[in-house]
Amino acid sequence: DGGITQSPKYLFRKEGQNVTLSCEQNLNHDAMYWYRQDPGQGLRLIYYSQIVNDFQKGDIAEGYSVSREKKESFPLTVTSAQKNPTAFYLCASSITSAQETQYFGPGTRLLVL
Amino acid sequence: AQKVTQAQTEISVVEKEDVTLDCVYETRDTTYYLFWYKQPPSGELVFLIRRNSFDEQNEISGRYSWNFQKSTSSFNFTITASQVVDSAVYFCALTQNRDDKIIFGKGTRLHILP
Numbered sequence: 001d002g003g004i005t006q007s008p009k010y011l012f013r014k015e016g017q018n019v020t021l022s023c024e025q026n027l028n029h030d031a032m033y034w035y036r037q038d039p040g041q042g043l044r045l046i047y048y049s050q051i052v053n054d055f056q057k058g059d060i061a062e063g064y065s066v067s068r069e070k071k072e073s074f075p076l077t078v079t080s081a082q083k084n085p086t087a088f089y090l091c092a093s094s095i096t097s098a099q100e101t102q103y104f105g106p107g108t109r110l111l112v113l
Numbered sequence: 114a115q116k117v118t119q120a121q122t123e124i125s126v127v128e129k130e131d132v133t134l135d136c137v138y139e140t141r142d143t144t145y146y147l148f149w150y151k152q153p154p155s156g157e158l159v160f161l162i163r164r165n166s167f168d169e170q171n172e173i174s175g176r177y178s179w180n181f182q183k184s185t186s187s188f189n190f191t192i193t194a195s196q197v198v199d200s201a202v203y204f205c206a207l208t209q210n211r212d213d214k215i216i217f218g219k220g221t222r223l224h225i226l227p
Contacts, residue, residue: 033214040219041219041220042217042218042219043217045214048213048214050213058214088156090156090157090158097213098208098213099208099212101148101160101163102148102160102215103160104150104157104158104159104160106155106156106157107156107157109156
């Protein structure tokens with residue numbers, strides 16, 4: 001089955017710790033995206049990538065980092081610089097660009113201990 | 114600048130009633146794309162529809178229908194004969210031509226009461 005997988009489903013972070021959220025897709029999509037969703041809020045774009053080895057900051061990139069070494073994978077690291085990381089994180093992909101439909105993974109819920 | 118407004122924060126209707134979710138957008142571009150997504154309690158966003166600015170035809174898919182009106186910059190979503198499984202948060206989104214990202218509205222939480 002083609003789709004987007006995210007792991008883990010729940011993640012706990014201690015103070016000062018970096019954590020990495022996984023996002024994998026087997027849809028052969030070029031573009032991938034990371035969003036953050038806070039309770040009762042819409043989605044805010046963290047980072048996006050339209051091609052391997054290239055990515056751009058979204059609206060709320062501070063305290064986050066990404067890599068795009070493979071077409072299928074777009075991991076997100078939440079660094080210790082992100083002071084309020086508790087949120088629901090969604091990964092998405094589209095064929096080539098934002099004008100195409102974005103398909104979403106199941107999400108990762110990050111909680112701070 | 115582009116913007117999406119979903120003025121209805123939360124709606125509750127009794128099962129089998131029809132319900133319309135409003136979406137008003139702002140854009141200066143003549144070429145743009147509109148989307149609707151459903152977010153059930155599980156959290157994953159489910160794609161419902163994509164519409165480009167040159168296609169104003171209304172669309173119907175089963176119990177779902179969409180009314181796109183450029184004159185009022187609206188792209189409203191109607192569920193006919195609602196069911197409990199329709200309970201979710203629904204997001205409207207917009208992207209302009211050549212933009213790298215889409216803008217989401219804040220969503221409308223829909224409760225279908227049995």
